[in-house]
Amino acid sequence: MGFFSKIKDAIVGNSAKQNDKYVAGLDKSSSSFSAKINELAARYREIDDDYFEELENVLIMSDVGVSMVMTIIDEIKKEVRLQNIKNPQMINDIIIDKMFVIYANDSYMTTKINYDDQDLTVILMVGVNGAGKTTTIAKLAHMMLSEGKTVMVAAGDTFRAGAIDQLAVWAERLGIECIKGKEGGDPSSVVFDALNQAKDKGVDVLICDTAGRLQNKVNLMNELEKMNRIIKRVVPSGPQETLLVIDATTGQNGVSQAQEFSKITDITGIVLTKMDGTAKGGIVLSIKDTLNIPVKFMGLGESMDDLQEFDLEQYIYGLCKNLMEE
Numbered sequence: 411m412g413f414f415s416k417i418k419d420a421i422v423g424n425s426a427k428q429n430d431k432y433v434a435g436l437d438k439s440s441s442s443f444s445a446k447i448n449e450l451a452a453r454y455r456e457i458d459d460d461y462f463e464e465l466e467n468v469l470i471m472s473d474v475g476v477s478m479v480m481t482i483i484d485e486i487k488k489e490v491r492l493q494n495i496k497n498p499q500m501i502n503d504i505i506i507d508k509m510f511v512i513y514a515n516d517s518y519m520t521t522k523i524n525y526d527d528q529d530l531t532v533i534l535m536v537g538v539n540g541a542g543k544t545t546t547i548a549k550l551a552h553m554m555l556s557e558g559k560t561v562m563v564a565a566g567d568t569f570r571a572g573a574i575d576q577l578a579v580w581a582e583r584l585g586i587e588c589i590k591g592k593e594g595g596d597p598s599s600v601v602f603d604a605l606n607q608a609k610d611k612g613v614d615v616l617i618c619d620t621a622g623r624l625q626n627k628v629n630l631m632n633e634l635e636k637m638n639r640i641i642k643r644v645v646p647s648g649p650q651e652t653l654l655v656i657d658a659t660t661g662q663n664g665v666s667q668a669q670e671f672s673k674i675t676d677i678t679g680i681v682l683t684k685m686d687g688t689a690k691g692g693i694v695l696s697i698k699d700t701l702n703i704p705v706k707f708m709g710l711g712e713s714m715d716d717l718q719e720f721d722l723e724q725y726i727y728g729l730c731k732n733l734m735e736e
């Protein structure tokens with residue numbers, strides 16, 4: 411039995427396992443992906459080179475990423491030859507299986523936050539403006555609060571007008587403390603202040619916002635280096651996580667951004683926001699392929715509960731479920 415059949419068996423008919431947020435949040439991607447593949451299958455009576463070329467295009471259009479697409483297509487071709495499959499209607503399971511296997515295959519990627527049981531856990535949030543960083547910080551804090559953790563936030567984006575107030579409003583709604591400085595002030599000093607206050611109060615997690623000025627790489631690099639130094643002075647094992655927030659609707663641009671950020675600082679995980687707003691959900695595979703950094707969370711909607719820990723099975727199921735049902 412292939413991976414997808416196993417996933418499907420595990421998820422369908424098991425309401426505890428079926429995550430409706432994934433199914434609803436990936437609906438756009440799933441409909442578009444499945445419609446294209448089914449349309450292909452209907453047009454070709456037999457699998458041939460032209461079919462593969464079109465399949466390649468469908469995957470690329472879904473933002474899977476060119477080199478990952480080539481690997482997937484090669485693997486599908488091998489399997490088709492091996493099983494002597496001629497009918498494109500029979501190929502869906504293989505496509506899904508290969509996507510799953512290739513993502514999961516070459517390395518184990520944890521989606522868990524690396525909490526420090528002995529010390530304050532410091533999480534740095536990076537990403538360009540508009541990616542959804544502020545909302546994601548609020549959603550993450552909400553998730554941690556619901557797990558019984560105490561959380562504080564630091565308004566380290568002193569550059570973008572309004573960023574401090576926006577975070578402060580979220581903090582108030584969540585009933586947590588937001589440490590802030592002046593607009594245009596030194597972000598590291600805000601973070602330093604927040605670190606000390608969080609330590610004094612015995613808070614479990616401090617989430618720090620940062621400015622998203624990718625246009626000015628040298629400044630951003632210096633700023634993040636300074637922040638990292640200051641964090642290490644107060645919390646030697648910190649920051650335990652540096653999470654990069656990427657807007658999934660920006661597609662391959664988002665992937666390039668991730669590449670740029672990973673040159674500037676060590677990224678431990680990616681948060682893909684607005685997955686519900688894109689019909690090209692393949693970006694997860696593309697990120698894995700180009701960067702090999704784990705996607706740890708996905709934003710699947712605008713409400714507080716819509717930030718979900720990344721789960722490969724739920725993702726592939728959400729993306730491909732229409733393909734199975736039709």
Ligand SMILES: Nc1nc2c(ncn2[C@@H]2O[C@H](COP(=O)(O)OP(=O)(O)OP(=O)(O)O)[C@@H](O)[C@H]2O)c(=O)[nH]1
Binds near residue numbers: 538541570622683
């Ligand atoms: N549909 C949907 N909308 C989202 C998601 N995440 C964030 N948003 C929306 O995206 C918009 C921008 O998010 P913000 O957090 O305000 O981001 P920003 O303040 O523009 O920029 P930064 O904080 O600098 O990233 C807001 O309207 C959010 O509600 C998501 O997962 N799904």
